[in-house]
Amino acid sequence: MSSWLELGVPNDVAAKLRALGLAKPTLTQRVSIPKILNTDLNVLLCAPTGSGKTEAALIPSLMRCSARPKPISLLYVTPLRALNRDIERRISRVASIFNMTVGVWHGDTPSSKRRKLASSPPNILVTTPESLQVVLVNKSLRKHLRNCQYVIIDEAHEVEESERGVELVVGLRRLDVLAKRRIRRIALTAPHGGLESLAEFLFYPYKYVVIDVGASKRYEILVDSLGSGSRDTRSFLEILYCVPKLVDIIRKYREKRSQVLIFVNTRIAAEELGYILRSHFHDVGVHHGSLSREIRESVESGLRNREINVAIATSSLELGIDIGGIDIVVQVMSPRQVSRLIQRVGRAGHREDAVSSGIVLAPPMLIELLESAVIARRAINGELETPKPHTNSLDALLHQLVGIVIEWGSIDRENAFRLVKSTHPYRDLRREDLEQVIELAEKIGFVASVEGKLVPRKRGEIYYRTTTMIVDTSKYRVRDLVEMRSIATLDEEFIATCREGDVLVLSGRLWRLVSIDDESKTVYVEPVARVEEARLPRWVGENIPVSFDVAQEVCSLLENLCSCSTEVCIDSILSRYPLTEDAKRAVKEFIPDICRIHLLTTRISIEVSTARELPYVLIYSCLGSRGSEALALVVSELIRSLLGVRCSYRSHQIGTLVVPSRPLSRSEIRLLLSKLKSLTIEEASSLLIKGLEDSPLFEWYILKVAKKMGLVSRNVSIVEAKRVIEGLKNIDVVKREALRELMTEKIDIDALERFLRKLHSGTKIVVYMVDKPSTIAREIISLAPSTISLGPPVSKQALSSVVLSRLVNRTVRLLCLSCLYTWSINIRLYSEGCSTLEELKNRKISCPQCGSLAITVVDDEEELRRARGIVKRIHRGSSRLCDEELKILDRMRKIANLVMDYGLAALIALQGVGIGPETAKRILSRAKTIEDLVALVLERQRAFLRTRRFWRS
Numbered sequence: 014m015s016s017w018l019e020l021g022v023p024n025d026v027a028a029k030l031r032a033l034g035l036a037k038p039t040l041t042q043r044v045s046i047p048k049i050l051n052t053d054l055n056v057l058l059c060a061p062t063g064s065g066k067t068e069a070a071l072i073p074s075l076m077r078c079s080a081r082p083k084p085i086s087l088l089y090v091t092p093l094r095a096l097n098r099d100i101e102r103r104i105s106r107v108a109s110i111f112n113m114t115v116g117v118w119h120g121d122t123p124s125s126k127r128r129k130l131a132s133s134p135p136n137i138l139v140t141t142p143e144s145l146q147v148v149l150v151n152k153s154l155r156k157h158l159r160n161c162q163y164v165i166i167d168e169a170h171e172v173e174e175s176e177r178g179v180e181l182v183v184g185l186r187r188l189d190v191l192a193k194r195r196i197r198r199i200a201l202t203a204p205h206g207g208l209e210s211l212a213e214f215l216f217y218p219y220k221y222v223v224i225d226v227g228a229s230k231r232y233e234i235l236v237d238s239l240g241s242g243s244r245d246t247r248s249f250l251e252i253l254y255c256v257p258k259l260v261d262i263i264r265k266y267r268e269k270r271s272q273v274l275i276f277v278n279t280r281i282a283a284e285e286l287g288y289i290l291r292s293h294f295h296d297v298g299v300h301h302g303s304l305s306r307e308i309r310e311s312v313e314s315g316l317r318n319r320e321i322n323v324a325i326a327t328s329s330l331e332l333g334i335d336i337g338g339i340d341i342v343v344q345v346m347s348p349r350q351v352s353r354l355i356q357r358v359g360r361a362g363h364r365e366d367a368v369s370s371g372i373v374l375a376p377p378m379l380i381e382l383l384e385s386a387v388i389a390r391r392a393i394n395g396e397l398e399t400p401k402p403h404t405n406s407l408d409a410l411l412h413q414l415v416g417i418v419i420e421w422g423s424i425d426r427e428n429a430f431r432l433v434k435s436t437h438p439y440r441d442l443r444r445e446d447l448e449q450v451i452e453l454a455e456k457i458g459f460v461a462s463v464e465g466k467l468v469p470r471k472r473g474e475i476y477y478r479t480t481t482m483i484v485d486t487s488k489y490r491v492r493d494l495v496e497m498r499s500i501a502t503l504d505e506e507f508i509a510t511c512r513e514g515d516v517l518v519l520s521g522r523l524w525r526l527v528s529i530d531d532e533s534k535t536v537y538v539e540p541v542a543r544v545e546e547a548r549l550p551r552w553v554g555e556n557i558p559v560s561f562d563v564a565q566e567v568c569s570l571l572e573n574l575c576s577c578s579t580e581v582c583i584d585s586i587l588s589r590y591p592l593t594e595d596a597k598r599a600v601k602e603f604i605p606d607i608c609r610i611h612l613l614t615t616r617i618s619i620e621v622s623t624a625r626e627l628p629y630v631l632i633y634s635c636l637g638s639r640g641s642e643a644l645a646l647v648v649s650e651l652i653r654s655l656l657g658v659r660c661s662y663r664s665h666q667i668g669t670l671v672v673p674s675r676p677l678s679r680s681e682i683r684l685l686l687s688k689l690k691s692l693t694i695e696e697a698s699s700l701l702i703k704g705l706e707d708s709p710l711f712e713w714y715i716l717k718v719a720k721k722m723g724l725v726s727r728n729v730s731i732v733e734a735k736r737v738i739e740g741l742k743n744i745d746v747v748k749r750e751a752l753r754e755l756m757t758e759k760i761d762i763d764a765l766e767r768f769l770r771k772l773h774s775g776t777k778i779v780v781y782m783v784d785k786p787s788t789i790a791r792e793i794i795s796l797a798p799s800t801i802s803l804g805p806p807v808s809k810q811a812l813s814s815v816v817l818s819r820l821v822n823r824t825v826r827l828l829c830l831s832c833l834y835t836w837s838i839n840i841r842l843y844s845e846g847c848s849t850l851e852e853l854k855n856r857k858i859s860c861p862q863c864g865s866l867a868i869t870v871v872d873d874e875e876e877l878r879r880a881r882g883i884v885k886r887i888h889r890g891s892s893r894l895c896d897e898e899l900k901i902l903d904r905m906r907k908i909a910n911l912v913m914d915y916g917l918a919a920l921i922a923l924q925g926v927g928i929g930p931e932t933a934k935r936i937l938s939r940a941k942t943i944e945d946l947v948a949l950v951l952e953r954q955r956a957f958l959r960t961r962r963f964w965r966s
Contacts, residue, residue: 206397271340528958640764646704927957
């Protein structure tokens with residue numbers, strides 16, 4: 014095995030490395046350090062987690078810089094601020110060998126520390142892609158940036174598919190221009206499916222070398238099932254379902270004094286699971302991006318020091334934060350991407366020569382099981398996805414243009430065009446696109462034209478320094494207005510596209526959206542009493558696309574299983590995948606059902622539901638998430654234009670599910686297929702663009718682009734945003750950019766073209782008319798945290814019963830205005846024997862101490878204390894009450910009069926959300942029956958929630 018000396022590391026440096034515990038170089042370091050030392054080319058180093066790639070880049074770079082160290086000799090860029098803390102510690106250890114200093118500059122760095130860094134910069138500056146933009150225009154730092162000899166880009170794969178990568182690449186080109194020379198770049202990446210394309214993206218137009226050590230890492234991954242197959246898919250998607258299996262796994266590894274890291278796909282799932290597991294084990298930690306920095310660091314150090322042996326995390330622990338030697342990684346549900354699974358499982362066996370072990374816990378649902386198996390097989394064999402980077406991004410172009418103008422002080426259009434076009438994302442930029450962006454920048458006051466040159470304006474400086482390409486999104490709790498309980502969580506991305514009155518499909522039923530409360534991040538809904546046009550929500554976690562290749566392999570696996578006629582054949586096929594015996598049994602249970610609708614790659618199968626409760630057209634396309642999205646939009650547009658029927662849809666990697674507002678007849682299906690088969694690529698593209706522009710998702714992208722272009726506040730509320738979205742659609746640059754982003758992030762046009770070519774070639778189409786969903790259809794419909802009910806909608810009678818149950822299942826506290834006695838009654842118990850509204854009105858309430866009927870309601874101890882004080886003063890003859898006290902007294906008297914007139918019915922009416930004594934009186938005077946009472950209470954609740962924001966203001 015090579016020593017440090019054999020790699021060209023000087024003896025004194027090698028001795029200090031050994032003193033730090035780096036006794037000998039890793040394989041990654043042995044391969045890469047000589048190449049970095051012996052060439053001036055840019056380098057892309059691909060290596061697994063725990064291989065020492067950070068040191069592999071740092072040691073040779075600092076050897077070169079240390080000869081004449083200057084401020085900011087090396088710039089270290091990391092994609093996450095959370096990594097900055099860990100990286101600073103690791104870099105400082107190595108930098109100390111060369112007597113070089115390290116500093117961190119990111120969004121959370123206090124202004125006092127920034128001033129200190131600017132006045133006395135370190136030799137090595139650690140920053141993020143976003144903070145680099147600010148550093149480039151900092152007058153104090155610019156002169157020191159000219160010293161920079163090396164830029165190390167950590168976790169480069171993390172920014173390739175986002176506009177963060179676009180800004181990083183243009184920012185580094187600006188750094189080259191500032192230094193008047195090419196600054197050498199070294200990029201570090203985890204195992205990656207397109208190393209050449211990543212290198213081209215990062216280093217264009219310069220030469221580079223790719224060093225790939227990723228294939229040396231060994232992975233042991235098993236896919237296990239959480240149980241046996243069942244027709245009720247909803248329970249499998251609840252986090253509680255996986256607890257027994259997780260507890261067994263944790264106990265097994267705790268016996269070996271091992272650490273377990275559990276990955277889930279949402280922050281809410283992490284919190285719920287953490288709460289439950291703490292009742293079984295004391296040393297459990299939770300880690301995700303919404304937690305405070307102190308809590309996250311505590312969990313990280315707890316893992317390193319083995320004080321925490323079980324941790325539940327989201328993607329926050331995917332990257333290179335040092336958490337010590339995890340022994341096993343458990344992924345709950347399909348990871349959806351090979352690269353994501355490798356990154357997560359790579360946290361176990363955190364040494365280059367160690368095997369990384371992982372378990373994927375899939376619910377007993379066919380597609381989840383097979384998708385997990387395919388992804389696990391591909392991870393073991395190193396078959397990763399190839400990312401799709403952004404090109405010609407107009408919002409990033411605006412931001413960079415303003416930054417360049419600030420940086421230069423003044424610049425002519427030609428120089429700005431040449432600078433931007435010399436980077437990979439803008440190598441095909443058209444001059445007219447830049448002119449359109451400049452025109453917008455001038456119109457909104459970011460730059461001005463003076464004597465043929467662009468100069469900065471104050472508003473532009475504020476925009477540039479406060480805007481990034483990251484648009485933060487919130488999660489909204491969905492509350493059932495009838496039972497006032499939480500039923501789901503929806504992304505802001507979906508909520509931004511909804512309007513009051515929309516009918517949604519979630520939590521097992523159809524719901525009408527009543528109100529959106531921005532302040533509390535709550536959406537109020539109510540069940541609908543009849544089937545209407547419904548919209549399928551974009552759920553948390555659905556934005557992780559499954560690739561075309563994974564989807565194709567899943568469909569091929571299904572086809573092979575269905576072609577088997579013996580158990581031996583099935584076992585032979587399943588043996589090619591890393592499935593446990595339980596998982597294999599779960600798959601086998603589905604085979605009789607799934608093979609009724611034959612998913613053959615040699616033909617196209619279409620399932621059509623004629624059920625009024627949930628009509629749908631399901632095309633088993635196997636195009637992956639983005640290809641399916643494209644096909645869904647095209648088919649939805651065809652149905653709308655041909656048949657005049659509006660649709661919603663859910664794009665799934667295996668099939669394209671379109672839900673029309675009514676069932677389609679056989680003749681309509683024939684007409685649809687005939688038109689689909691005759692579609693040219695150009696016609697399909699036109700329908701796709703039309704579908705995108707009419708889709709709810711387009712409005713969200715319009716809003717995102719407007720935020721990144723500084724046209725609306727980044728903190729704009731959903732309600733305010735809805736007022737300006739239509740106007741924003743009329744700005745051509747905004748509209749074009751929103752479409753470009755949608756086509757990049759959500760659409761696979763190549764997959765759509767493959768599907769159309771398959772149709773044009775005469776591929777046989779088989780249509781199955783069904784009155785209830787097949788197994789796969791049921792799974793596609795229900796693969797979300799909450800599922801669609803395939804039964805009938807809620808009847809008015811059932812709805813009335815549920816509302817009444819909530820209103821009477823209350824214990825209320827009462828105060829006698831005569832003797833000030835307080836007591837509580839349970840409305841349900843007190844109403845026993847009452848079957849009509851008249852009987853409820855006649856069930857009078859009197860004080861058990863003095864018999865008085867002057868009874869009011871108090872909500873809590875504070876209200877009781879104030880009410881008693883006011884009544885005591887009135888009893889003593891005092892009339893000196895302030896305005897607020899007079900209001901309280903007036904309300905108590907009105908409630909007392911209401912209870913005297915309407916008895917127990919008054920207390921029931923007052924339980925409605927936002928219903929006070931005056932509203933309750935109007936309800937009670939109109940209601941003739943209990944059903945009337947319930948309906949009127951529900952109506953007033955809706956009105957209150959819709960108008961509450963105006964009352965607040």
